[in-house]
Amino acid sequence: MSRLVLIDGSSYLYRAFHALPPLTNAHGEPTGALFGVVNMLRATLKERPAYVAFVVDAPGKTFRDDLYADYKANRPPMPDDLRPQIEPMCRIVEALGLSILRIPGVEADDVIGTLALQGHRDGLQVTISTGDKDFAQLVRPGIELVNTMTGSRMDSDAAVMEKFGVRADQIVDLLALMGDAVDNVPGVEKCGPKTAAKWLAEYQHLEGVMAAAPTMKGKIGENLRAALERLPLNRELVTIRTDVPLEVSAQTLPLREPDVPSLSELYLRYGFTQALKELGGPVPAPAAASDAPVSLRGTAAGYARATPDEAVVPVDPALSAPGEYEMVLTTEQLDAWVQRLADAELISFDTETDALDAMRANLVGISLAVEPGRAAYIPVGHDYPGAPAQLPREQVLAALRPALEDPAKKKLGQHGKYDLHVLRRHGVNVQGYHDDTMLESFVLNSTATRHDMDSLAMRYLGYTTIKFEEVAGKGAKQISFSQVGLDEACRYAAEDADVTLRLHHALQPQLRATPSLDSVYRDIEMPLVPVLTRIEANGVHIDMAELRRQSQDLGSRMLAAQQKATELAGRTFNLDSPKQLQAVLFDELQLPALVKTPKGQPSTNEEALEAIAEQHELPRVILEYRGLAKLRSTYTDKLPEMINQDTGRVHTSYQQSGAATGRLSSSDPNLQNIPIRTEDGRRIRRAFVAPPGRKILACDYSQIELRIMAHLSEDPGLVRAFEQGVDVHRATAAEVFSRSLEEVTSNERRAAKAINFGLMYGMSAFGLARNLGIDRGQAQDYVALYFSRYPGVRDFMERMRQQARDQGYVETLFGRRLYLNDINARNQGLRAGAERAAINAPMQGTAADIIKRAMVKVDDWLQEHSDRAKMILQVHDELVFETESSFLDTLRLKVVELMSSAAELRVPLVVDAGVGDNWDEAH
Template identity: 85%
Template sequence: MSRLVLIDGSSYLYRAFHALPPLSNAAGEPTGALFGVVNMLRATLKEKPDYVAFVVDAPGKTFRDDLYAEYKANRPPMPDELRAQVQPMCDIVHALGIDILRVPGVEADDVIGTLALAGAADGLEVTISTGDKDFAQLVRPGVILVNTMTGSRTDSDAAVMDKFGVRADQIVDYLALMGDAVDNVPGVDKCGPKTAAKWLAEYNDLDGVMAAAAAMKGKIGESLRAALPRLPLNRELVTIRTDVALEQGPRDLRLREQHVDSLRELYGRYGFTQALRELGGIAAPAAADEAKVSLRGTAAGFARGGDGPAPPVTDPAMAGKGEYETVLSDERLRAWVERLQAAPEFAFDTETDALDAMRARLVGVSLAVEPGTGAYIPVGHDYPGAPAQLPAAQVLDALRPLLEDAGRRKLGQHGKYDIHVLRRHGVEVRGYADDTMLESFVLNSTATRHDMDSLAQRYLGYTTTKFEDVAGKGAKQISFSQVGIDEAGHYAAEDADITLRLHRALAPQLAAQPALEKVYREIEMPLVPVLARIEANGVCIDSAELRRQSADLSARMLAAQQKATALAGRSFNLDSPKQLQAVLFDELGLPALVKTPKGQPSTNEEALEAIAEQHELPRVILEYRGLAKLRSTYTDKLPEMVNPDTGRVHTSYHQAGAATGRLSSSDPNLQNIPIRTDDGRRIRKAFVAPPGRRLMACDYSQIELRIMAHLSEDPGLIRAFEQGVDVHRATAAEVFGRKLEDVSANERRAAKAINFGLMYGMSAFGLAKNLGIDRGQAQDYVALYFSRYPAVRDFMERMRVQAREQGYVETLFGRRLYLNDIHARNQGQRAGAERAAINAPMQGTAADIIKRAMVSVDDWLAGHRARAQMILQVHDELVFEADVDFIDTLRAEVESRMAGAARLRVPLVVDTGVGDNWDEAH
């Protein structure tokens, strides 16, 4: 079984600092805490975990500070000797190949708790490496605690009982009663561990203890009654959250390859001789400089894993650092302009003071015309004592003719960001010819991450300078405008240089595979400026409407909480899986129909749905969760995301995110707004057209089923689409032997489940569950389906065979999806790869089709931008904003171009709606 180790970094650093003597290295730098943490890390890694995270507290307040202003108020500031060891600790952790996690607004404990339960639910063996007693509340099958500094292990409820005198599920109440002096949480006066354990043994939980307070005698009874008002808050403060929204899941935390030379340099500097001995000695200074840890990668692709095409052999001439120049004079600027004019192509990059391209201020521009060289032109470094720089207007005026020349080839890495920044500073980039992120993504979407650092390491064997090397980390990280120009110059020029080198390495690989090069040249690269325009256009938001919706959702959440309390017969935390388990399965006696991989009763959505017919409470909890998610993700958040300069919300689209080629979006994520519920549809009402304009939404109808008909060439499916009949009704007629007009609603529903289920690799077991029928009947449905649509079955088998033989499947347009688990020993992983082999050609083809449609529609819109603009892409839908009197013209043109984006054996049908808001238009 794969292992996940979650290291409580904040706790270990403090404990090591106070436990070990004040050691220092030869230079007088403090090393005591660092020494303790490094030994702990080495011990952890000797156990060979598969996934690891080093979790530390983020700077700033957390939700607990909002609950209780005095939370941790008596903690002294971090001692200077300890603060000096934080950065070296982070450097060593990174060099060991371990991810460091900091999540604002919550504590490290909550991040660990969320990952621990998610990992256990995903079948991982989870170890929490900590010395903090609070984590005992998380112990359960699949989750154990190990104090790596002392060797103690808490791996069961019995172990928790032996150590604390209470069960693991009583630890929260145990801590609430005792309080926590370190965190300034006052407990019951005179209530120590023995008293807390005694009360919980007698009354089971905090609610029971509180209910018995009136009858308690003596001073301790008085103390308990005096503490009653604050005990519910105590319980909330000491409860480790397990529902934190995280960008990384447990399986995203795979232990990376160590940067050995960096470790040698760091261990040598701090005098860790035993650790050095394990590595084989101290690196030479030059080698250590070459081995800086590489973590840059903002706004890049997120795919991980896989082998795919082998990386090219690194050219030894390109293995060293480049020759870079910082341009500070008119003369050198003119010289570089002349070099750019003489070059057949050049790479460019921008440096800014923020990650949001719609708000970032330009700090400098970097350029490269040949491998190994580069220039940085600073224009916005404003720290005290910064040298004089050329004015931004002068630099942009000099570069504008080159950047705006459509006939001059420009290269970038995730260049959409730079296109945005330059546009906002008065330069419209044209001739953007190649993007190394997209070259890598098209070559193999799953072979590696597609950020510059990962690509440089994989394809060039080169370790880049990371942003943290020049700007610092965490609370001490500075804006790039504050970075010294010498350091900034090397870092920024390297970006342009490495982009050029990567293009020279990746372009031949694409050229060797004409089908992939065609996907890159005809779909992905033309889409870059289209997405940039859509993002820049943005969408108008009715913030007042969203505030009304938030108020309504809050009121209904409160009502749901009150109803749940009444149904349970007591108050409990609806967000706590542990408390839900106790109420639903222990107290109400409902059956645990869905279990976690470790056999515990699950409280996820599927589990609650399974018992919703047996008691009203599960349905109330599901309602509460749905309302809470809508409020936190959309109605509360969207008004905060309105750009103050444009008055609109601007999402970011990611081309190199989903392996199948589907676009994803973030900040905000518009792909996940629910459309099957009234509350979800209400959110779309807040996406509005400005005065004098309307919104138009154009959505492909059943596109993946149509692609299935085309790829399988099944006569029955093709006939249904050609005749324009309801395909689910037609399928029901075929499967159940009915006339179209005689098909019942339940039969159509079953046929729809079969159509979509089989397309996504659903088994008979899954179909039975979906339809609420027994497995034998579901198997009969599947057999009937394949007897009527035999070509569909043949297509599915062809895809499985192709995946096994080639290691990949393809879309209609030649995009490949490599299936790394198709030969996995694990049956579940192999089955998942086979399901992907069936679905990926359809989902990927649908992605390619809508991208082609976007490029075509945008090309036509070039002559009508004052009258209409494309503002959103969501799944198979495009949304436009247009003048009222231009809607009919727009509709005819968009429908024609979307329908003509591919030639299939069945027609592509586009459903269109128009309205004052997105809900009306959808």
């Protein structure tokens, strides 16, 4: 992963000035601060980061001076011995190849904060080189602080917690409470870091501490109450801005080659002996002190694979033999492999990159195999010091492009969608992607093992692969793959292509032995790969202003919920602390503990709070608070950080092997879990918008799983309801409660809906009773009535249970299998769970198969109209499109037609279509 280093120049300068003795050069010029800065810069640059900026404060006022006239009013003027060192420091920084940034109106901290988050969104590993504690508020996975003077590192919440006693997201509130004497920001009197951390541990954030102020005892409580009015301003003053409008970006700050003549002249003048030696220049008399470089232990994360699952005897012992791997470093070697590709029937390929995000990753190398046991690695981006010369990336891609883009030449990969993205972004549009070992394994048996390469190699080949950690290290010491030595990289990367080919030879015969599974793989899963690749690449526009408004609203309501909870409990407590919540609910309010943890303690999870929500208002307030907090942290605050700077869109990633039933899942961001049953959840969709001149079209299967239930069960009553196009829940209520359709009440329809969906998921009478708020006997009567009216459904459910017991699996309409390992388990709980899955999997899996078939058909038609419309999302039973307004009617009619014809059922497949400027309007 490429690295962006942001250097806090002011911190470097002042800390070096105060840490070192007052050194001078032969001309009597002060050099102490300059000496320290140069040493820290040399240490930072030893790792040759891809992008670097040296950020210093610009002269003049900033927006903080407008907020608070006394901001930094007590700062002394710059020391006389420091001032003359500024100009030579800047000359040295520029000669080293670094960009110097001075942005008027904001502080260097804000520039660093903005670039740090921008670089993080772009997939860069970000290092902030500073000694300033304020930057701890920016720490998160991918953004670390390094104190070059001490060598210390802060790269996680745990590290921040160890240093300050609070999480990274609490640092701003910690500083607001403590104040900052250096910047003249007065905090709560007598409130030091320990007191502030203690308050935040108990009340989570500044609002919580402020809400608790009336109950605070003693002098510190008085001090807190006296400071309440200024605390919000404090927080604004100590918050590092991350949205400064900049004319530069991380990618415009590459580390340039050093200006050696200028550096030699500067080092010679100021007597920096060791630095001059490194340049190979003449060495003057010994300097006033030794300038040994300070260490910087910076690392970058790489693309790691999962650990293996279980070992079995390999299908073919020959497939577990050691391989022979070639590292391609010359044009002659490359030409020889190009010829092998031309002669091959199937090409196994894999890419190595510097990031997990395929939409941002840079290509580091390509591995190829055309026969088991023999493979090659072509490195193009290993950039560690002393790395051997490698063929230019463009030369390699140009040589491989004819074979990779030839649709008649079959390609093979392992989770190849990632590699398709990487190569597409580097100018190679792979065609003929024919096989994928991850999908072969998934279709063969979705529950037998994990489907990563390491697990599959162990299970199906008895082969132990080289792990990423073995070549790149682990944890804080893990390096980017671009920093891995070529010999180690070749063994690891070439093995990927080789083992993928071996796995294909082991898995393909097993799939072909079961035609129904081979059809699922060949007709559903493989055609879907390029479709998902296009959807992911298309991405979706996000309205950041809308999300900011929602975040503010959610924050205000969270605070109101906290205040309400305090009122109901009669005291302040931390709503996010299970221990404190247990004490309030079960000890003080004496509410019954209806749900227990595995250790026998009263649970405070959602189920537990729902169970007692009718007995007291507080559990309901806590549930409301949690729902708001989850929406804010997961979506309204998170989505803007995930916008790709190159495309201006959010790109989710779909997993075909994420759910055993075959349903697609999504991640980064997870769009499957946006709640739609609440107004707040639906509001999130308003931020998914169409660009000007275009519209959003959402097409959703109507009650598809119930329709599949009707088809599979062949129940006459259920089939008739769908054929007649009546409200199926109202029809069910009419059947169960012996009413005409017109006489069915809303409560009866609600009960029928709960039964319809509950039975599909194996809900018991107890679960139905709790869902409807009725007693268990009445719920049992409802179930009995339902089955008496729909006997075909009851017979289908029993048939699925028996099929699972007899053969160990159930199937979808198209032949996908779900193996149920616990169907004959002695443990009643495990067995009951397997029985519920046996009933649900055929319906949920068939629904998944249908929408996948629809996506392939729709995508095929869209290829002729890609300039006018694109598929941008798939969520559960819904497809979402972005289209020109003038093309909308054509698109809607065709998509509805194709989705409706994706399967032939005994009942109609109905598709609802909606249009809007955003996803919520269209849904």
